[in-house]
Amino acid sequence: MVPALRIEGLRKSFGGVCALQDVDIELGKGELLGLLGQNGSGKSTLVKILTSVYAPDRGEVYVFGQRTALPAKDLKKTSIAVVHQDIGLEDTMSVFENVETAVDFGTLPLFPIRRKKEWAKLAELRDELRIDLDLDAKVSSLSPAKRTFVGVLRAMRMLRDQGPNTILIMDEPTSSLATPDALQVTNLLRRVADSGAGVMFISHRLGEVLEVCDSITVLKDGEVTLSQATGDLTQSDITQAMLGRRMDSFYPPRPSNLKSEPALVLNDLASAERLNGISLTVYRGEIVGFTGLTGMGQEDLPALLSGQMSATRGSVELENGVPLAQTPVGTIRQGVALVPWNRARDGGWLDATAAENITLPILRRISRRGVISTKREGDHVTPLMTALSVRPNDPRKRLGDFSGGNQQKVVMAKWLQTEPQVLVLDEPTQGVDAGAKHEILTLIRGVAERGGAVIMVSGDHEQLAHTCNRVFILCDGRIVDEQIGDAMTEESLIAACNRVPSAE
Amino acid sequence: MSSDSGNRFDRVRLGGNRKLGETKSRVSARELERFAVPAVLVVLVILFSLMIPTFRTAGNIQSMVNSQSVILLLAITAVITLRLGSFDLSIAAVMVASGSVVAVLSTSGYPLLIAIFGGIALGLLVGLIQAFIVVKIGVDSFIVTLGMLTALAGVSYAITSSRIVAGVPQPLIDFAREKFFGVPLATWYSWAAVLIAWFVFERTPLGRHMLFIGGNINAARLAGVPVDRVRFGAFVASSTLAALVGLVLVGQLGAIDPGIGPQYVLPPFAAAFLGSTAFTPGRFNALGTAVAVYLLVVGITGLQLMGVESWISSLFNGLALVLAVTLAKLAGKRR
Numbered sequence: 001m002v003p004a005l006r007i008e009g010l011r012k013s014f015g016g017v018c019a020l021q022d023v024d025i026e027l028g029k030g031e032l033l034g035l036l037g038q039n040g041s042g043k044s045t046l047v048k049i050l051t052s053v054y055a056p057d058r059g060e061v062y063v064f065g066q067r068t069a070l071p072a073k074d075l076k077k078t079s080i081a082v083v084h085q086d087i088g089l090e091d092t093m094s095v096f097e098n099v100e101t102a103v104d105f106g107t108l109p110l111f112p113i114r115r116k117k118e119w120a121k122l123a124e125l126r127d128e129l130r131i132d133l134d135l136d137a138k139v140s141s142l143s144p145a146k147r148t149f150v151g152v153l154r155a156m157r158m159l160r161d162q163g164p165n166t167i168l169i170m171d172e173p174t175s176s177l178a179t180p181d182a183l184q185v186t187n188l189l190r191r192v193a194d195s196g197a198g199v200m201f202i203s204h205r206l207g208e209v210l211e212v213c214d215s216i217t218v219l220k221d222g223e224v225t226l227s228q229a230t231g232d233l234t235q236s237d238i239t240q241a242m243l244g245r246r247m248d249s250f251y252p253p254r255p256s257n258l259k260s261e262p263a264l265v266l267n268d269l270a271s272a273e274r275l276n277g278i279s280l281t282v283y284r285g286e287i288v289g290f291t292g293l294t295g296m297g298q299e300d301l302p303a304l305l306s307g308q309m310s311a312t313r314g315s316v317e318l319e320n321g322v323p324l325a326q327t328p329v330g331t332i333r334q335g336v337a338l339v340p341w342n343r344a345r346d347g348g349w350l351d352a353t354a355a356e357n358i359t360l361p362i363l364r365r366i367s368r369r370g371v372i373s374t375k376r377e378g379d380h381v382t383p384l385m386t387a388l389s390v391r392p393n394d395p396r397k398r399l400g401d402f403s404g405g406n407q408q409k410v411v412m413a414k415w416l417q418t419e420p421q422v423l424v425l426d427e428p429t430q431g432v433d434a435g436a437k438h439e440i441l442t443l444i445r446g447v448a449e450r451g452g453a454v455i456m457v458s459g460d461h462e463q464l465a466h467t468c469n470r471v472f473i474l475c476d477g478r479i480v481d482e483q484i485g486d487a488m489t490e491e492s493l494i495a496a497c498n499r500v501p502s503a504e
Numbered sequence: 505m506s507s508d509s510g511n512r513f514d515r516v517r518l519g520g521n522r523k524l525g526e527t528k529s530r531v532s533a534r535e536l537e538r539f540a541v542p543a544v545l546v547v548l549v550i551l552f553s554l555m556i557p558t559f560r561t562a563g564n565i566q567s568m569v570n571s572q573s574v575i576l577l578l579a580i581t582a583v584i585t586l587r588l589g590s591f592d593l594s595i596a597a598v599m600v601a602s603g604s605v606v607a608v609l610s611t612s613g614y615p616l617l618i619a620i621f622g623g624i625a626l627g628l629l630v631g632l633i634q635a636f637i638v639v640k641i642g643v644d645s646f647i648v649t650l651g652m653l654t655a656l657a658g659v660s661y662a663i664t665s666s667r668i669v670a671g672v673p674q675p676l677i678d679f680a681r682e683k684f685f686g687v688p689l690a691t692w693y694s695w696a697a698v699l700i701a702w703f704v705f706e707r708t709p710l711g712r713h714m715l716f717i718g719g720n721i722n723a724a725r726l727a728g729v730p731v732d733r734v735r736f737g738a739f740v741a742s743s744t745l746a747a748l749v750g751l752v753l754v755g756q757l758g759a760i761d762p763g764i765g766p767q768y769v770l771p772p773f774a775a776a777f778l779g780s781t782a783f784t785p786g787r788f789n790a791l792g793t794a795v796a797v798y799l800l801v802v803g804i805t806g807l808q809l810m811g812v813e814s815w816i817s818s819l820f821n822g823l824a825l826v827l828a829v830t831l832a833k834l835a836g837k838r839r
Contacts, residue, residue: 306726332728340726349720351786360716360727363709371707414727 002065004029004198005080005167010059012045012222019045020222023059027167027200032193034213034230035202038242042222043202047171051075051082064165079162081155082169087147091140096122098139099154103161125157129191145181148173152188156197166197172294174203186212204293206235207498218242235498239491243462251466252441254485255448258469259284261319263453264305264422268314271300276477277314282422284319287444287454289464289471293497297477298457302426305455306338307331319421332361335421339411339428343404347411350400354390355381357399358414380417388413389439405436412443423447424455429463441467461493473497537835541782541792545799552806559809566687568801573690574599574756576797577749579772579779580697584742586776586788587705588735589718590638590645594630595746596768597656600760602627602750604660606676607669607760616673620751627747628740630656635739639732645739653769660762670759680755690752701790714738715787774821775800777828785835800824 005027012020020042027033037043048054050061052071061068063079072078089098099122119135126133131149133142139150152168159166170189174182186201186208193199193214203209209216216233218226218241226241264282269275274297282288290298303309305316307327316324318334325331331338340346348357358381359366366376381395390402390409399407408428415423428444429437445467448454458464464471465488473481473496481496553560578595585592602623609619634652638645680690705711713734716724725731754760778799779792803824804817 308726328725329728329730338726345720346722346726348723349716351719352716356712356716357723360712360724360729363712367709370709372709372712 001029003027003062004031004064004165005200006060006062008060008062010046010049010061011057012049012054013057018222020049020056023219023222023224025217025224025227027198028214029064029198030193030196031214032189032199032201032212034209034216035200035219036204036206036209036216036238036242037219041219041242043219044171045222046219047082047169047202050080050169052078063167076158076162079159079165080167080169081159082171083148083151083155083173085172087151089139089147089150092138094136094138095133095142095150095153096135098150099157102154103157121160122153122157125160126153129153129156129188129195131188143181144177145184148177148181148185149188152192156192164196167200168192168197169200169202171202172204173201174205174208177295182208205498206238206494210235210238235495236491239494243490251463252438252445254467254469255285255287255445255454257285257449257451259451263319264455265317265321266314267317269304269311269316270313270477271297271304271309272312273297273300273309274477275300275304275474278472278474278477278479279314280472280479282453282455284421284451284453285448286469287448287456287467289468290455290457290474291459291461291464291471291493291497292474294459296474298474299426301455301457302338302340302424305331305336305422305424307336332418335418336424337415337418337420337422338424339408339415339426341427341430343407343411344400348399348407348414350398350407352399353396354385354399354402354410355395357410358384358395358417361414361418381413384413384417385410388416388443403436405432405440408432408440409436409443412440416443416447419450420447420452422453422455424457426457427459428456429458429460437463461497462490464488465490465493475499537781537785538783541778541799542795545795545802548799548802548806552802552809556806556809559806564805564809568805569798570688570691572797572801573688573694574749574753574768575771575775575801576694576794577697577752578746578768579775579793579797580694580701580790581742581745581749582772582776583701583705583779583788583790583793584714584738584745585645586773586780587714587718588738589721590735590738591649592634592645592739592742592746593649593769593773594634594652594656595742595749595772596765597653597660598627598630598743598746599750599753599768600762600765601630601656601660601663602747603754603760604663604669604762606751606754607672608663610673610676611669611671616675620676623750624744624747627744627750630747631740631743634743635736638739639736653765657762657765660765664760664762666762668759668761672754672758672760676751676755677758678755680752688756690756693752695794698790698794705790710734718788770825771797771800771821774825774828777832778824781828781831781835786832796824796828 003026007023007025010020010023023046035043045054049056049070052075055071061070068078096119100118122135126135131153133146133149133153139147155168156166174185177185189199189201190212201209201213210230210233213230215229216226216238217224218238220242226238261284262281263284266278266280268277268279270277274295276297290301292298300309304311307325307330310326318324325334344350355377359377363372366373366380378395385393385395388409390406390413399410402410425444429440432440444454456464456468469485471483471488471493472479473493483492483496558564578599581595582592605626606619606623609622610616630652634648637643637648680688682689684692705714713724713729716729717731717734721731775796776788776793778796780786780788782792782795783789800821804820807816808814
């Protein structure tokens with residue numbers, strides 16, 4: 001039988017860094033294939049090649065036996081549709097209207113759509129896939145699972161006019177869903193596959209992938225490290241394939257200079273978004289990690305602790321019971337520094353120089369009688385950049401012209417110079433190469449060794465397991481587990497994240 | 505702060521360092537960009553001086569410079585909010601409204617000082633209203649100040665009963681026209697405004713804060729910049745300064761024409777945007793703005809002296825604005 005999708009020797013590199021190297025994947029008709037891999041393993045590059053965002057350097061893609069040249073000019077003709085993690089729905093419109101906007105109805109742009117006929121067609125498709133969805137419901141009124149249904153329905157509707165051959169790629173559709181919702185979605189994917197389509201399901205939740213998929217493919221550093229029928233594969237087989245060899249010495253040792261004075265006390269802290277009451281104490285001198293699946297609440301901590309978001313319940317206290325300020329200006333004055341995950345949006349201004357970015361919070365210190373002294377600025381910034389080994393060490397260079405890792409070092413420099421009591425890090429090494437990662441983690445450790453408290457929110461479990469004194473695992477906005485020091489491993493953290501909380 | 509010495513390095517992220525020859529040519533391209541507007545000004549002055557005898561007379565030069573004092577003052581005022589990434593389009597209307605208040609009060613028996621306070625108070629009030637709506641409520645500044653621009657034009661007509669109000673007190677006229685080293689005070693004010701704005705923008709923490717708010721408001725807020733306070737203050741300052749420019753305008757004209765506003769709306773912005781491509785490309789700055797004001801008047805005057813009719817000034821200002829933002833966009837893309 002001809003497979004739905006066959007990928008042969010697919011290769012893609014970005015400026016010398018190989019994102020995909022000779023990847024072969026086969027997806028059969030009616031097959032539900034789970035695609036797994038850590039961040040940066042090449043999953044999203046693969047999806048972007050299949051959806052014609054990137055052009056591959058080499059390799060062939062066969063769709064239902066036909067060689068397909070990618071990138072394609074007309075996406076719909078490739079028979080490949082993708083539902084992204086962010087589905088891209090217009091909340092104020094109905095389900096039907098949302099699907100309609102994405103479908104080419106074969107009329108000229110200014111001619112009316114035959115609404116009745118289209119509605120009936122869509123309803124037929126919905127019933128075929130047994131999707132429980134009111135086509136006239138407003139999207140804003142739908143549950144998270146049903147929103148995903150809309151995404152699937154839209155994708156399937158787009159492909160329908162191209163004939164029966166369909167390949168559906170689901171890019172982490174369940175990562176922000178609670179378990180019961182995720183189950184509804186995976187059930188739907190099963191039905192889509194059973195209808196004869198090829199479905200590629202990308203997820204971080206090993207459990208659900210093992211549960212529902214026919215076969216599993218694992219990518220690591222752009223190579224396929226596992227590809228076989230689910231059969232009796234276990235979670236540990238998969239994690240082994242995802243992680244590969246260990247490199248323990250890569251990480252600086254955990255801070256050892258723990259103090260008994262609390263630096264940060266959270267009391268039943270809750271946010272409007274996701275956090276649902278967490279209480280804990282962070283002591284001076286320690287690095288405390290927070291992790292969980294996407295959307296479990298840990299993401300809100302940086303905004304809460306930096307005064308950008310206000311708590312809906314509970315409190316945050318600093319040393320000696322001082323309540324945390326409610327604005328960034330106030331928290332910074334209290335010695336709380338945030339290194340945000342999104343450098344371009346929040347970390348700094350890419351069009352300003354490194355020096356200008358670094359000195360922004362301490363302009364007073366480099367001014368004399370209210371006037372910025374360029375000399376003082378240089379005298380302050382140059383040694384700082386040297387100490388953090390920012391390369392190239394040029395304070396007058398535009399921030400955007402540094403590499404990602406060096407940009408992050410500049411952002412770190414901005415806060416390290418203030419000698420923070422509490423340093424809050426949100427994915428501090430995202431998009432940072434290995435060498436810079438080591439340097440940044442060493443700097444972070446230095447803050448703790450000097451008596452500061454460090455909060456590290458991250459989905460990089462390997463890094464958390466090696467650098468943190470303690471890691472809290474969150475699920476549905478609550479702390480479900482705490483792991484300590486050498487007792488934790490990357491696997492134990494991943495397992496804790498994926499464990500379904502027992503019904504209480 | 506100039507950012508240019510650093511631009512030698514083109515995106516090291518993907519490609520690594522460039523070859524030496526390439527690096528050098530890029531530096532000169534940057535320098536060319538920085539000094540393009542002043543260079544064009546110099547070239548135009550030389551060209552027109554050679555071509556048109558009447559252009560190079562002292563009288564013409566003086567009248568060109570003096571005719572721009574109000575525009576330059578407004579352009580510097582415009583840069584205050586532009587630097588924050590916002591617009592204050594209503595400054596020309598505030599200027600005329602304030603001038604109307606001063607002219608009407610001072611010609612109907614009130615002491616001049618009271619009249620002046622009235623004009624400034626109007627500017628302060630408009631500034632507070634705009635700052636409140638833009639900063640506290642969060643409405644887009646372009647729309648708010650566009651509405652205010654039109655509303656205040658109405659206010660000016662109401663205050664003056666749609667008539668030209670002449671006969672303002674002599675001290676007010678002296679305030680603008682009195683000469684110092686042969687140059688009218690109004691022109692000195694505009695030069696002083698350029699210097700003060702340059703100093704505040706480039707040399708003080710406040711100026712740096714304004715720059716970052718305009719560049720990346722999130723990063724500024726997270727670095728502890730009091731974003732709302734700076735923006736609020738900027739809108740209040742912008743309208744208040746515009747009201748002060750109104751005093752200069754009334755003094756210069758010796759009267760107020762409530763319908764004079766529209767011709768002052770666009771040129772300050774044309775100059776500010778054109779000026780943002782000079783010296784520190786991509787950043788609104790005081791010196792660039794001043795050079796751009798004079799570039800525009802030299803171009804317009806030269807063409808008029810060559811026989812082109814007065815419609816050229818609208819055409820020139822309008823095209824200069826479009827050209828300036830297009831150049832800025834292209835320069836940004838190359839970066």
